[in-house]
Amino acid sequence: MASRKSAPMRSREPAPKPQIRIMFRKAIAMGPGKADLLEAIEQTGSISAAARKMRMSYRRAWLLVDTMNQCFAKPLVATATGGSHGGGAQITDFGRDVLRRYREMDSAASAAVARQVTEFTRLMSRSPQQ
Amino acid sequence: MASRKSAPMRSREPAPKPQIRIMFRKAIAMGPGKADLLEAIEQTGSISAAARKMRMSYRRAWLLVDTMNQCFAKPLVATATGGSHGGGAQITDFGRDVLRRYREMDSAASAAVARQVTEFTRLMSRSPQQ
DNA sequence: ACGCGTTATATAAGTCCGTATATTACGTAA
DNA sequence: TTACGTAATATACGGACTTATATAACGCGT
Numbered sequence: 001m002a003s004r005k006s007a008p009m010r011s012r013e014p015a016p017k018p019q020i021r022i023m024f025r026k027a028i029a030m031g032p033g034k035a036d037l038l039e040a041i042e043q044t045g046s047i048s049a050a051a052r053k054m055r056m057s058y059r060r061a062w063l064l065v066d067t068m069n070q071c072f073a074k075p076l077v078a079t080a081t082g083g084s085h086g087g088g089a090q091i092t093d094f095g096r097d098v099l100r101r102y103r104e105m106d107s108a109a110s111a112a113v114a115r116q117v118t119e120f121t122r123l124m125s126r127s128p129q130q
Numbered sequence: 131m132a133s134r135k136s137a138p139m140r141s142r143e144p145a146p147k148p149q150i151r152i153m154f155r156k157a158i159a160m161g162p163g164k165a166d167l168l169e170a171i172e173q174t175g176s177i178s179a180a181a182r183k184m185r186m187s188y189r190r191a192w193l194l195v196d197t198m199n200q201c202f203a204k205p206l207v208a209t210a211t212g213g214s215h216g217g218g219a220q221i222t223d224f225g226r227d228v229l230r231r232y233r234e235m236d237s238a239a240s241a242a243v244a245r246q247v248t249e250f251t252r253l254m255s256r257s258p259q260q
Numbered sequence: 261a262c263g264c265g266t267t268a269t270a271t272a273a274g275t276c277c278g279t280a281t282a283t284t285a286c287g288t289a290a
Numbered sequence: 291t292t293a294c295g296t297a298a299t300a301t302a303c304g305g306a307c308t309t310a311t312a313t314a315a316c317g318c319g320t
Contacts, residue, residue: 018239020148022247024254048266057309062268072254079267082317086265094253101250105243109148112242113235117152120231123224124154124202178296187279192298209297212287216295267316275308285298290291 018113020106029071030102034064038091038099041065041077046088065089072098148243150236159201160232164194168221168229171195171207176218195219202228 022030040050051061069075076095081087091099152160170180181191199205206225211217221229 018150022250081267084318087267098253105246108242109239112238116235123228211297214288217297
């Protein structure tokens with residue numbers, strides 16, 4: 001038998017949804033994961049707390065923030081070391097603007113294909129793969 | 131210094147573009163790469179020739195086809211072994227319909243966010259990262 | 261002075277994805 | 291019967307990504 005690595009595992013219901021990814025050269029400047037991370041940083045006030053909330057390693061979260069900050073004209077996240085709580089991170093006004101624009105694009109794209117996605121779903125498999 | 135794996139390498143101009151990915155459980159049932167592979171199979175008549183054309187291994191192309199065929203209600207690609215040319219693969223009528231619908235969704239989503247993407251581009255970095 | 265929590269960085273280990281390669285099965289043509 | 295090109299499958303290897311872990315720097319509170 002083949003290794004079947006590509007076979008879809010049963011995990012959750014089919015949820016076809018368009019994804020918006022803003023590419024900058026070879027890097028993903030903004031996408032679903034980075035947008036969620038930005039919101040988590042805004043809510044928690046630090047990269048490490050956001051990472052814990054999103055169940056990812058601090059290193060990965062830091063790299064995602066680093067990529068975002070480098071891809072855009074100005075930082076989306078401002079960080080500080082030391083202080084009463086050891087430091088922290090906050091989303092900048094510029095970052096809030098980028099996030100808002102991204103969410104708007106995501107909504108617009110989803111709305112534009114909503115009906116087609118529904119029709120598409122009917123074409124997909126129902127029986128569990130062996 | 132950090133490993134900087136996430137830093138964007140200079141390769142080509144920024145080309146922000148929304149990507150449509152149709153998820154089926156944890157697998158990508160249809161996306162840009164699979165759509166292109168379907169077209170290559172249609173043009174060449176075999177998985178192996180399509181793989182060569184797309185500069186990917188036969189194994190990868192076969193796995194992508196396997197995933198597509200398992201994610202949908204009916205096969206998108208029909209294969210045959212043996213015969214005058216050793217066999218081959220062809221896109222089914224169902225596959226053509228899925229591909230057409232996917233292309234339509236992709237166009238609709240791109241058109242819906244075209245202007246916002248243009249504005250977004252202005253927010254991105256211009257200087258090459260160090 | 262010391263402790264604390266975070267940023268920032270380095271290193272090691274494991275996982276996942278991809279290519280490369282080899283093998284078998286298959287059906288038609290010569 | 292043999293040769294041929296492809297599908298289908300298995301294994302090994304390498305690279306990229308992810309986590310885990312450790313360490314240093316930092317600045318404020320006690």
